[in-house]
Amino acid sequence: MEIIADKKKAILESTLKLIKENGFHGTPMSQVAKKAGVAAGTIYHYFDSKDTLIMELYTYTQHRLLDAILANSHEGMDYKAQFFNYWISRCKFYIQNPDVLFFMEQFVNSPYYNRFSKEQDERFQKEVFQFIASGVERGILRPMNQRLMCIMIHSSAHSAAKVHLLDRVTLTDEELQQLAQMVWDGVKSN
Amino acid sequence: MEIIADKKKAILESTLKLIKENGFHGTPMSQVAKKAGVAAGTIYHYFDSKDTLIMELYTYTQHRLLDAILANSHEGMDYKAQFFNYWISRCKFYIQNPDVLFFMEQFVNSPYYNRFSKEQDERFQKEVFQFIASGVERGILRPMNQRLMCIMIHSSAHSAAKVHLLDRVTLTDEELQQLAQMVWDGVKSN
DNA sequence: CGCGACCGAATGAACGTTCAATAGAAAGAA
DNA sequence: TTCTTTCTATTGAACGTTCATTCGGTCGCG
Structure with missing residues (x-):
């Protein structure tokens, strides 16, 4: 970097x-x-310009997010534990960095995002994507389009964080755990 | 109206x-x-102004969305069927009206949304909210903060539609069904 | 006539961007 | 070391454009 x-x-x-x-x-x-x-x-x-500034700001925040998530992941956990850990640390990162969350949401819903190469976006998500993909391949997760599943999981973390921040409902650690469980029950196989 | x-x-x-x-x-x-x-x-x-135009546009799109969802709901279905029906018709509405989806997403992530009274927003969602709430009360859905659950369900429909529109992965009816099943498995009790 | 719908050129403020000027650090020459 | 040169970082006033909004006027209907 x-x-x-x-x-x-x-x-x-x-x-x-x-x-x-x-x-x-x-x-x-x-x-x-x-x-x-x-x-x-x-x-x-x-x-170069305001546009460039905003585009660079997006990769800058992506870095911050990814660093936070990977910092929390440890080797040797079983799949489910790693899934929980991953989902919850993403959620917590957003809660602790509201400006990042709101900027990212604005960005990906704006015309800026179209100019952004999808490959670059995916390179960032690679580790995470592969984690999900391996879950599908190993039959731990429901057989389904992997990109689709990936996005469903991410979006639930976004949404939970937004409830916390906007509706001023403080999500306790226990509730985060519950939410992770809910997402897990949806995506796991059987 | x-x-x-x-x-x-x-x-x-x-x-x-x-x-x-x-x-x-x-x-x-x-x-x-x-x-x-x-x-x-x-x-x-x-x-009155550009801001007013955009604010009114939001309630206008809310109307369109709600009309579409309620038009699809029939009496006498059991809870699960109604849940599926509701989730899928929301998803389909977004897919058929991409401009509404992208406008709404931009709107709720912008500072405009703060100026918007939360009560007004909730009056629109009332039917839907009550449907979810009754599911929780009757023990069909997982015991959980109802507003939270409501938002998790909505956001999954948003996300699915966005995958369809942005990634140009055409979601078949069968896949929509699968997705609804996934959400259902997450939120149902047990 | 009167009134509301509608027009579109004119206005003025806000904003992104430029650029000539300045300060300072680094490098080289004596 | 000291003087000179070069290059980069920084400044902020000025520029030109864009845009939301205004307003005097036209049209058509009751």
């Missing part, structure tokens, strides 16, 4: 927070600059 | 399509006017 200059990181983080609060169109470059503590022109030293 | 003047409807439908293609900031009022076949000023005869 490349080393990110301090100011570049400040710009990314500021953009992230502002977009969560105000959305894409509610976030002028002037405000980003102000929050990051740099001049407007400086942003253009690091990014 | 109020009677919508032709031009008003044309404006709403045009906005819907343009936002799906270009997002909120990629959709100037001038373009909306052009697509709807009206003058720019006319929009302001029906809507």
Whole structure:
């Protein structure tokens, strides 16, 4: 992973927070600059345009998410335990980083996402995808289109986190466990 | 339901399509006017501002969605059949109306949604919410926070439709059935 | 005539982006 | 070391464009 200059990181983080609060169109470059503590022109030293900034911000957040998930995964667990661990740590990451969640959701539902190569997106998800795929192949998970199953699992983690954040229903660890169980009961075979 | 003047409807439908293609900031009022076949000023005869237009567009799409779902529901089915029917018709509605799906997703993930009163949102979902709630009370569904369960079910329908639309994996009726089964296995009790 | 629907050019503010100027660090020459 | 040169990082005022919104006016109906 490349080393990110301090100011570049400040710009990314500021953009992230502002977009969560105000959305894409509610976030002028002037405000980003102000929050990051740099001049407007400086942003253009690091990014070609506002679009580029937003596109890079997406890969930046993908990195943060993936790092968090992989940091939590240990060798030698059985499949089910690893599934729970994986689902719950994804969910927790979103809860602890609401700005990432809301930015990502806005991004993937915007026209930006179309410009984003699907391959790049999938390279990130590779470990996770293979985990699911192996579950299907080994007959632990329901036989089904793997990409489809992958997305169903991810989206449930998103949704749970969003309930927690938007409806101010605090999800306890126990409830997270329950939710993971619910998802598991859906995808496991039999 | 109020009677919508032709031009008003044309404006709403045009906005819907343009936002799906270009997002909120990629959709100037001038373009909306052009697509709807009206003058720019006319929009302001029906809507106070662009924001108002978008807010009203949301309730307009909610209506369309709800009508489609309720049109499909018949009396006298047992709970499970009704669940399947409900989940699948929601999914199919999204697949047949991609612009509604993408607009709604953009909307609920944008700052607009915060300004939207939660009560209004829930009044729309009332029938559906009560259906889920009664399932929990009668012990057919897993004992769990009802709002949480409601959202988990909805989000799975969203996600399935999005796979169909974005990844160009055509979901057959059989696969939809499979998916509904998967969701059902997750939420049913035991 | 009066009124509401409708038009579209004009307005003015907001915003992304540029660029000439500055500061400072690194490198080289003496 | 000290002076000179070069290159990069940074600044923020200025520019040009885009866009939401306004408003004076037209049309057609009762």
